[in-house]
Amino acid sequence: MRNPWAQTGNYRTSYVQDTTIFANYREIASVVLLLAALCILPMFLERSQVLVLNFILIYAIAVLGLNITTGYAGLISVGQAAFMGVGAYTVALSAPNLPFWLTIPLGGLTAAILGFIVGIPSLRVKHLYLALATLAFQEIFVWVVGRSPALAQGAAIPVEMRNFLGLEIGFRNHNYFWYYVILFVLVLMVIAWRNLLRGKYGRALIAVRDNDRAADAMGMDPGRTKLFAFALGAFYGGIAGGLLAYMQRAVVVEEFTLGRSVALLAMAIVGGLGTVVGSLLGPAFIEFLRLYMERLSEWMKSNAFIQSITPAGVDVASALLPLSFGLVIVLFLVFEPRGLYNWWRLLRSYFRTWPFKY
């Protein structure tokens, strides 16, 4: 028997092995190590740095959902932020009466129901036309919230949780507490995601994405599969939105606009569509890009030389962030359409087969 810790290739010989979550022990060990590292990471960070991590992990959950709808089922969705918003507002309305471990799943379920409804056009339309249908939902969501007195017309609804099992949650430990909650939820969602995709429902998603007529001929129901994909993707979005609501202490509609949906799509593309690792790398990359562009933009604004060579009336610093976002997406689409996940795969492959090339 080969040493399971020193495998350099794919030695799966049965269907059961092919559907395991982890290919070998080394994968299990690396995941355990990664989780351990993530658990102790906040000890070395300031509160505000943990806040950045929280945003990344929340967006990772939303991107995981987007990767079900768009990455696996091939249904373009530009309404993921709206699903996040549905989750967030459900949490905001139910938080005064229910504990957070109920409100967050409730947010996910509400989003899933709406996702199911939004997915109905996918039974008749595809590609860009479907994207437009999801775009319509995104705009309708913002419109409805803006005109609903019950939702403060888009202004803030406070979402506060001061106590959990006797633990006082305040300014000092708020970000840390939510970091561990978000991490726990993320791990659950990743396991569920991975579990789904190794079963028949996951394979149906891929089959429908690649050729829905062929999938239909093979006995799958493309319509039901698409609706399932939308509902599940929206569920992930709703969970992410609920966590965001607690983390930010209030819900404001500005967090769930088209810009956020596009940013989530960008995260999915940059990370690598249809991959777990990409769902984590994409948000991290985009958020760090945002941070560095912010610093660069501030520096450009304060640098007299840069200002002197900039034509009057042209605000280069303002354009820097959208320009860098657009450029990154285009460069990835052209040069690395498989996203950061592919770099990760190549890197892992290099170390796995080292000192051999393959």
Next chain:
Amino acid sequence: MKRAIVLGMVAMLGLAMAQGRTVNLLWSGAVTGPTSDVGGPYGAGIEDYCKYANEQKLIPGVTLNCTVRDDQYQNPNTQRIFEEALDRAKPAVYLGYSTGAMLQLKPLINEVKMPTIPASAHIGLIEPPNNTYMFLPVSSYSEQFVALLEYINRTKKNAKVALVVNPSPFGRAVIDASRRAAARLGQTIVDVREVGGGNLDNTALLRALDAAGVEFILHQNVAGPVANILKDAKRLGLDKKIKQLGAVYTGGSDLIRLAGDAAEGFLWASSYYTLDENTPGIALQKQLAAKYNRSADILNSTNYTAGMLAAAIAVEAMKRAAQRFNGRIDNETVYQALIGMNGPNAFKPGFAVSTKAGIEIDFTRSEQTGAEGLRVLEAKGGKFVPVTDPFTSALFRQVRNP
């Protein structure tokens, strides 16, 4: 002799310690990104006033460390910047910016007891819950709108009015109070429309409002969308038929620059003095803009004045905190200084108009609006000139809460 030497040494040590003290002040706002046409000059006003305060040693023995950060109009950035400041260099006062971010930060601001002076004048910021530490430098958008409706009522009874607001909490802030005020004044709010940036053709909007018999359009927006509507109204020949008015961020030099002669006749509610007026605040604004090589666009911007006013209030509160609490300047003492800024202790920097009682800026524990006086100004010959004396809305206090 020995006692004199010891006392002298103690005094010198105290002086050295006092000179070495640094107090932090933070502003985060949209220096770049959406609404940076407002945020840029606003931030510049804060920066320049801080430099001036340090040069003039406005707070004896204290050096102000003013941090101006660009949040790019993104709420998560604002939250991160604010929390970063709490971690690294806790400010004694926070000067905020956008409506959404400020509303979202309210619970945290309340929890850390941070006196906050935002650029946004959304009424929700000073409404419960979590409103204790929020102080608006000038009257709220809602109050400005009610004042404009009162002004309309003075010129035309039972007027038909339309509200055109930004599609955001910032824009919608004015709707409820305006409806209640219009009902009391016998006015009819015919329509409420939401218009954001990119409104390149407003023909349909203006034709619809004209067909509905609208006589006055009230804008709650930034200058760009309003300028486009004014230009279209002129093109359609509706500029004489429908009078257009707006709250504080609609008008000023930005509107005249963007709308050109289409801005003529636009009525603007503002608490700030204009550049043509001779007040201590405006003189200081001109002096600092020249000293720090600010462009004409920044000098002429009311948002530059607004930034200076916010910084001036913060610096004055710090100064008073130091005087009152034995040199202690932190969030708690600054809060006490702010709520004590009233009656004979009201602040008069000369950036904003005073009420009839002669008060420019005052705050109490329950009254968290600084400049309560405002004027209506009209665009005439490429600049805004006041057409009313400073006044305070009589009706707003009655319709503020249903």
